[in-house]
Amino acid sequence: MESFVCDAMLGRTARFLRLLGYDTLYNNSFSDPELIEIAKEENRILLTRDVELHQRAVKLNIPSFLLKEKHYINRIATLVKKITLKLDLNPSHSRCATCNAQISPIPKRDVEGKVPKGTFSMFNEFWICTNKKCGKIYYQGPHWVNITKTYEQIVEKLNILKE
Numbered sequence: 001m002e003s004f005v006c007d008a009m010l011g012r013t014a015r016f017l018r019l020l021g022y023d024t025l026y027n028n029s030f031s032d033p034e035l036i037e038i039a040k041e042e043n044r045i046l047l048t049r050d051v052e053l054h055q056r057a058v059k060l061n062i063p064s065f066l067l068k069e070k071h072y073i074n075r076i077a078t079l080v081k082k083i084t085l086k087l088d089l090n091p092s093h094s095r096c097a098t099c100n101a102q103i104s105p106i107p108k109r110d111v112e113g114k115v116p117k118g119t120f121s122m123f124n125e126f127w128i129c130t131n132k133k134c135g136k137i138y139y140q141g142p143h144w145v146n147i148t149k150t151y152e153q154i155v156e157k158l159n160i161l162k163e
Contacts, residue, residue, distance in 0.1 A: 002083060005030070005038045007048040012072040014047075018100055019147060020076075021093040022085070025100060036062060045083070047075075073150060077157035087158075089151045091127050091138060101131035103138055111137055 003023035006014040007030070014026035025038060032053050039046040039062045046057045046064040057064035065082065067075045079085055096103050106128040112120055115137055127138040 002085065003042070003044045004047050005035055005042070005044045007035055007050055007053060009049040010047055010067065010075070013067070013075045015097045016072060016076055016150065018095040018097050019089065020085070021088060021090070021095060023095065023100065032056070036060065039064070047079075073153045073157060076154050080154070080158060087151070087154065089148065091140065094127070096129040096131065096134055096136055098136050099129060099131050099134040101129050101134060103127040103129050106137070115139070
């Protein structure tokens, strides 16, 4: 499965790639030389909106995609089409949107007291970030509706691109 490193202009793109299960490094403080080094050393595809950075990467034989699209939905659709990424919106395959670590299912009883009482009583499935420093807990709450809408917009965009 592909792994990526994103420049400072691609935060939302990085977070959504993580939700799709792709190992995606992002830190808005990465410098251009750091991005090049990370892509090279960790065998990652560089995603950027910076023409000069893209050209430098290409000259160094580092896989790079210049994402000209202004909206992250269009960027993801472009990546799916160009790299043939698999679109799989499944929390069991997702990565932590915050830190990029893998997430894994956690029994409901183990999140009691770690999530609001209303959340605990309303939801039965939970996932936790495996990074002990992060430990973010996920569930398919109201935010999941927005994530699902975004996913559907990407699929719709791909159908338009096929025509």
